[in-house]
Amino acid sequence: MDNQRNLLLAVALSGLLILGWDLGMRYFYPQASLSGQTEVVATGNEAPATVTAPGSIETGTAASVAPVDLATALAAPERVRIAAPRVEGSINLVGARIDDIELKDHRAIVDEDSGPVQLFAPQGTPEQYFAQFGWVGQGVTLPTANTVWQASGEALTADNPVTLTHDNGEGQTFTITLSIDDNYMITAQQAVSNNGAGPIVVRPFGLINRTSATASASTFIAHAGPMGGFGDTIEYGPDYDDLIEDGTHTPEGGAPDWLGFSDIYWLGALIPGEGGDATAGFRSLGNNIFRADLIYAPMTVPAGSSVTSSSKLFAGAKESALLDSYRDNLGIQNFGKAVDWGWFEWFVKPMLWLLRTLYEFLGNFGVAIIALTVIIRGLLFPIAQKQFASMAAMKAVQPKMKAIQDRYKDDKQKQQQEVMKLYKDEGVNPLAGCLPLLIQIPIFFALYKALILAIEMRHKPFIFWIEDLSAPDPAKILNLFGLLPFDPPGFLGIGVLAVLLGITMWATFKLNPTAMDPVQQQIFNFMPWILMFVMAPFAAGLLLYWVTSNLLTLAQQKYLYSKHPQLRAQAEKDKAEQERTKAREGK
Template identity: 75%
Template sequence: MDNQRNLLLAVGLSFLLILGWDAAMRYFYPQASTASETEQVDPVAQPATASAPGDSANIVSGGATAEAGTVDLAQALASPERVRIDAPRIEGSINLVGALVDDIELKDHRQTVDKDSGPVQLFAPQGTDRQYFAQFGWVGDGVALPDARTQWGADGEVLTAETPVTLSWDNGEGQTFRIRFAIDDNYMLTASQSVSNSAGGPIVVRPFGLINRDASSASPDQWIVHSGPMGAFGETVEYGPDYDDLAEEGTFAPEGGAADWIGFSDIYWLSALVPEEGVATTPGYRSLGAETYRADVIYAPETVAAGGSSNRTTRLFAGAKESVVLDAYEAAGIENFSRAIDWGWFRWFERPILTLLRYLFDLVGNFGVAIILLTVIIRGLLFPIAQKQFASMAAMKAVQPKMKAIQERYKDDKQKQQQEIMKLYKEEKVNPLAGCLPLLIQIPIFFALYKVLILAIEMRHEPFFLWIKDLSAPDPAKILNLFGLLPFDPPGFLGIGILAVLLGITMWLTFKLNPSAMDPVQQQIFNIMPWVLMFVMAPFAAGLLLYWVTSNLLTLAQQSYLYSKHPQLRAAAEKQKADQAAVKARDQAREGKS
C-alpha cells in the first residue's frame, strides 16, 4: 500500500511539475504583441539626457506625426524623395524629408521559414506597424537647424559600398549642414555630420544621433536572453532596462558614462549607434509613449567660428547579430561589440560549441546532421569517463556485502557507520560519485547548446529532414492536431511532437538498462520521469531534442557495449532486481491474505 501511495504521489507531483513548467514558460517566454497602437506620438520630445530645453528642440521622433500602424509600408516607401540603398547585404532607402534612415531590409535573412517570404524588414518609416528608424542632426539655440520636416538635397541617387551619398541643407542664414552617408559590405553605415558657417559670427551646436522604434514588433524579452535597450558603457555591457521599466521610469541614463555603442537588441537583430571615439557624448534612453522608445547619443556643444566648420562621425549598425561579423567589428575597435549577443556567463563554453557546429555544417551542409555529429563527438570524448563509471559501479557491486555488514554492525551508531563505509571506499578504491560525473559534465553542454540554438542566427530557419523546417523552433509535427491536419495548435506542454515522443522512449530505455538497482519507489519514479520530460521538453527547439534523442541512442549503445565488458555488473543488477521482484510479490501475497 505504501508503494502505491508513493506512486500516486509521484504521479501527482509530476502533473503539477508539467503545469508549473507550462505556466513558467508562458511567463518567461511571452508572445510578442502584434496590436497596433492608437495613441499619437509627440513629434518633438526632450532627449533623455539633455540638460537644457532649448537643446532638444530638434531632436525629434520622426517626420510628420502619425499613429503607429496607420501608414501603409508600401505607400510610405513609394515616395520619390528617397535615396536608394543597395549594399551587398542591405537594401532600402534614406528619406530625404528629415534625413531619416527608415528603410532597411536584410538581403540574407528572410522573414519566415517560407523561402518566398521576402527579406527581413528591419527599419520601417514612422507610422507603419513596424516603425523603426535612425536620425542624425543637431540641436542648439539661436540658429536655424534642420529637423524632421526638412527637405534635404542629395548628390547621388543610390548609396552603395563604393559610392557614398552626401545630403545637404542651407538654412539661408549662412550655415550649410551636410550628412555624408557611407556603407560597408556588411551592416554598418557611417554618418559624417558637418556644419559650415559663412555667417559673420560664431554658432554653437550639438550633433546627435538617435534610434527610434516601436516595441510592439520587438521580440519578447526572456529570462535567458535580453531583448530591448542594450549598450556598452565604460568596460561593461548593460542588458537593460527592459521596455516595461523604461516606460515606467520615462528616461534612463547609463551609469558607465560615455557609450562605446548604444541601441536596441532583438534576439537576432541589432540597431546600435557607435559614437566617434575620444569625443565626449551623453547617451541615454527615453520612452516616448505608445510603446515608442528612443536611444540617443548627444555630443558636447561645439562652437563653429565665422568662416569655420565642424565635423562629427557616428556609425550606425543595423543588421543581424552574426557572431563572426560582430567579432570583426570588435577587432576593428568597437569595444565589447561581440557581447551584443547575450551569451551569458557560459560564453567561454558556448562560443566553441557554435564554432564546432559551424565547422561541421561546412562539412555536411545540414545543421541537423551537424548536431548529430556534435553529439557523437561529445559522447566520444566522454566515453573514457563512462568506462570509469561502469568500472566504479562494478566495484560498488563487489563491496555491497561488506557495506551491508558494516551497516548491520553499526546500525545504532550512524557516525561510526559512515566513517567505516568511507574507510571501505578508500581501501577498495571505490568512488560512489563516479556515476554522477557524466551527468554533471552533460549539464553545461546541454545548456550551451540550448543557448546556441536560441541565440545563433546561423540556426534560424535551418532545416533538418522531412517535417523539421526550422531547428531553432519547436517540432511542428504535433500529435494532438494529427500532425497539422486539424486546424489548431496545441498549447504549451500539450504540443507533443515526434521528437518529444522519441525522447521519452529513448530515455525510458536508458533507465531500463541502468546498471544500478533501485528500491521500488525509486523505480516507479524513474519509470515516470521519461514521460514527464516528454511533456516538459515538447516546447523546446527541435535541434535541442534532436541532440538529446541522439545522446540517448548513443547511451544505449554505450551501455550495451560496457555491459559486455562487465558481465558481473549485469548479473548482479539482474539478481538484485529479481530479488526485489520476489519481495514485492511476497508482500502482495501477504496483503491479499490479510
C-alpha cells in the same frame, strides 16, 4: 502504504512541474509578436529643438503621427535608394531618416517565398524602427523632422556615398554624408558650415527610435531590448517595461562604446566616432515607442568655419563572427557581446564554431548536430568507462556494506564512519557515477544557448518535416500533424522528437544497473514521459541532440556491460528480486 503515498505524491508534483513550467514561461516570458500589430502609434516630433540638460535631447512639441501601412509609407517620392551587398532599402529625405532597411540574406519566416526581413520601417507604421542624425544648438535655426533634404545621388551603395544637404537660409549649411560597407555598417559624417555673421554652438546627435510591438521578448536565456557597451561593462537592460516605468535610463558604465536596441537575432546600434565626447541614454516616448540617444559635446563654429563629427550605425543581423570582426577592425569594444552569451560564453562560442565547421563540411545542420553529439560522447567515453568501473566496484562491496549496516544499525554515526572507511580501503568513489551527468549539464546548456541565440541556426532544416532546427518540432501529435485546424499550446504540443526523447530516455533508465527501491523504480519509469512534456516546446535541434545522445548512451552501456559482466549479472539479479518483491506485495 507509505510507498503508494510517496508515489502518488511524486506523480502529483510531476504534474505540477509540467503545468507550472509552461504557465511560468508564458507569464514571465511571453512570446514576441512575429508580425506587425495594427496598433495606432502616436509619438512626439523627434526633431530636437533645444538642449534641456547635458546628454538629453528635447523632442519638441508632441504631435500625433497618423498610422500608415508600410507600402504606402515607402511609396513616398522623397526617398534615396539603398542598394548594398546585404542591405536594401531607402533613406527618407523628409527628416533625413534611415527608416527602410531590408536584410537580403535573411528570410522573414521559414517559407522560402516570405521575402527578406524588414528591420527598419518608417514612423507611424506598425513596424516603426528608424535612425536619425541631426543637431541641437543655440542661436541657430536647425533642421527639423519636417525638413526636406537635398541628396547628391539617387542611390547609396558600397562604392558610392550619398550626401544630404540643407541650407537654413541664414548662412549655415548642414550636411550628412552616408556610406555603407559590404555588410550592415553605415557611417554618418555630420558637418556644419557657418557663413553667418557670428559664431554658433551646435551638438551633433544620433538616435534610434522603435516600437516594442514587434520586438523580441526578453527571456531567461537572453535579453532583448535596450542594450549597450559602456566602458568595460555591457548593460543588458533595462527591459521595455522597466523603461516605461522609469521614463529614462542613463547608463552608469562610462562613455558609450555602442548602444541601441537588440532583438534575439537583430541589432540596431549607434557607435560614436573616435575621440568624440558623447553621452548616451534611453527613454520611453509613450505608446510603446522608445528611443536611444547619442549626443556629443557642444561645438563652437566661428563665422567662416566648419566642424565635423562622425558616427556609425549598425542595422543588421547579429552574426557573431561579423560582430567580432567589427570589434577587431573598427575597435568597437565588446561589440560581439551584443549576442547575450552569458557566463558560458567561453564554452558556447567554441561549440558554435565547431557546429559551423561541421555544417560547412556536412551541408546539413541536423547532421552537424548529430556529428557534434558523437564527438562529445566520444570525448566523454573515458569518463563513462571510469563510471562503470566505479559502479562495478560499488557492487563488489555491497555485501560488506550490508554487514556494516546490520552491525551498526542502532548507531548511524558509527555506521557512516565505517562505510566511508570501507570506501577508502576498497578505493571506491560513490560519486563517480554523477560526473558524466555534471559534465553534460554545461554542454546541454551551451548547445541550448547556441541554438536559441546564433542566427546561423535560424531557419536551418534537417529532414522531412523539420524545416527550422531553432524552432519547436512542428509535427504535433494532438492536431494529427497539422491536419486539424488548431495548434496545441505549450507542453501539449508533443512532437515526434519529444516522443523519441521519452522512449530513448526510458530505455536508458531500463539499462541502469543501480538497484532501486519500488518507489524509485516507479519514479524512474515515468520521469522520461515528464521530460517529454517539459521539453516539447524546446528547439528541435536541442531535442535532436538529446535523442542522439540517448541512443549513443544505449550503445555505450551495452558495450560497457560486456566489459563488466558482474554489473549485468547484478542488474538481472536485482530485477528478479524486484519482481519477486512485487509479486509478494500483490498477494
